[in-house]
Amino acid sequence: MEPHLPSLAVTPRMTTAHQNSFLDRFDRERPLIGMVHLPALPGAPEFDGDRDTLHERARTDATRLESGDIDAIMLENFGDAPFYPETVPSHVVADMTAIASTVADAVDVPLGINVLRNDADAALSIAAAVDADFIRTNVHVGTAATDQGVLEGRAHETVRRRERIAPDVAILADVHVKHATPVGETAIERAALETVERGKADGVIVSGSGTGNEAALEDVERVVSGLSAHGVQAPVFVGSGVTADTVGDCFAAGADGAIVGTALKEDGVTTNPVDSSRVESVVTAAQRVLE
Numbered sequence: 001m002e003p004h005l006p007s008l009a010v011t012p013r014m015t016t017a018h019q020n021s022f023l024d025r026f027d028r029e030r031p032l033i034g035m036v037h038l039p040a041l042p043g044a045p046e047f048d049g050d051r052d053t054l055h056e057r058a059r060t061d062a063t064r065l066e067s068g069d070i071d072a073i074m075l076e077n078f079g080d081a082p083f084y085p086e087t088v089p090s091h092v093v094a095d096m097t098a099i100a101s102t103v104a105d106a107v108d109v110p111l112g113i114n115v116l117r118n119d120a121d122a123a124l125s126i127a128a129a130v131d132a133d134f135i136r137t138n139v140h141v142g143t144a145a146t147d148q149g150v151l152e153g154r155a156h157e158t159v160r161r162r163e164r165i166a167p168d169v170a171i172l173a174d175v176h177v178k179h180a181t182p183v184g185e186t187a188i189e190r191a192a193l194e195t196v197e198r199g200k201a202d203g204v205i206v207s208g209s210g211t212g213n214e215a216a217l218e219d220v221e222r223v224v225s226g227l228s229a230h231g232v233q234a235p236v237f238v239g240s241g242v243t244a245d246t247v248g249d250c251f252a253a254g255a256d257g258a259i260v261g262t263a264l265k266e267d268g269v270t271t272n273p274v275d276s277s278r279v280e281s282v283v284t285a286a287q288r289v290l291e
Contacts, residue, residue: 022170022202023235023256025110025133030251031071032286033112033237034279035261036061036103037078037270041095044080051095058099059106061274065264066107068279074112074136074259075100079271083117085148093122100130112136112172117148120158120171128166134202140173141199142191143183150183155199173201175223178210178240188219189226196227196234205259207239211270212262214241217253224254244278244285251289258286 023031036058040046062073077088077096084092096115104111114136115122123135138144141153155173162169175192176182182191188206195201206223208215215238224236235256242250243263250258264279266272 026071031257033072033259034065034070040079062103064274072110076114134170138177144180146180170202178207189222192223203235205239220253244281248289
């Protein structure tokens with residue numbers, strides 16, 4: 001049964017050019033986005049003092065993902081904990097831009113940028129500088145209580161800045177993002193609808209409670225059916241916990257694609273390098289479902 005959203009009228013609308021074109025960037029019907037989780041950058045507590053190693057690690061992970069037939073790559077400053085809540089310092093932007101440029105030169109698949117914890121402005125700036133294809137923003141609309149404090153969505157700023165500096169960059173936005181609790185009791189399907197309709201995101205991401213944790217398939221189904229019921233055709237991605245064993249279930253729940261990180265790493269540990277055999281397993285499982 002489709003979810004009932006009593007306070008929002010069913011008003012189909014035209015999707016934006018970004019929404020219409022985002023999935024067209026990929027060869028596979030339901031793309032897989034592989035994560036390049038960066039170790040700690042300069043200035044972060046666990047930085048080991050070697051920038052060259054950062055570049056080599058990112059390049060190696062990215063090329064392994066591409067060689068394994070992953071459809072896109074997303075670069076994230078995963079090792080920078082504790083994260084700045086909303087605005088990272090300029091040195092983080094500089095190093096991520098340099099590393100993103102290294103990755104962009106090394107591979108020929110769409111590239112995304114996520115600047116943790118929630119700096120969409122920095123992500124857009126990096127994407128514009130290296131001609132990346134999309135960004136991920138964790139709290140785009142609404143408010144979330146996180147370990148970095150209370151974060152408020154800045155869709156009004158992000159969308160306007162995108163049009164000024166990187167008009168071809170798509171915005172993927174989390175709904176009830178992991179490692180956070182939404183402030184208020186907004187149902188996930190309504191949050192997704194507002195993220196696209198009012199926040200003008202080009203796609204939404206449904207995740208589990210934390211990194212590597214499976215997203216509830218019921219949540220994926222509710223988001224997909226909720227958007228469909230209102231005539232909104234934005235893609236829905238599963239953003240955590242996707243493995244070779246679960247990718248088929250994610251697609252069966254209606255997901256248009258998946259973001260895969262931990263399952264592609266050596267021994268299934270998020271901070272480890274990409275394991276080519278694990279990439280092959282997940283991609284093969286996804287292809288098998290789509291045949």
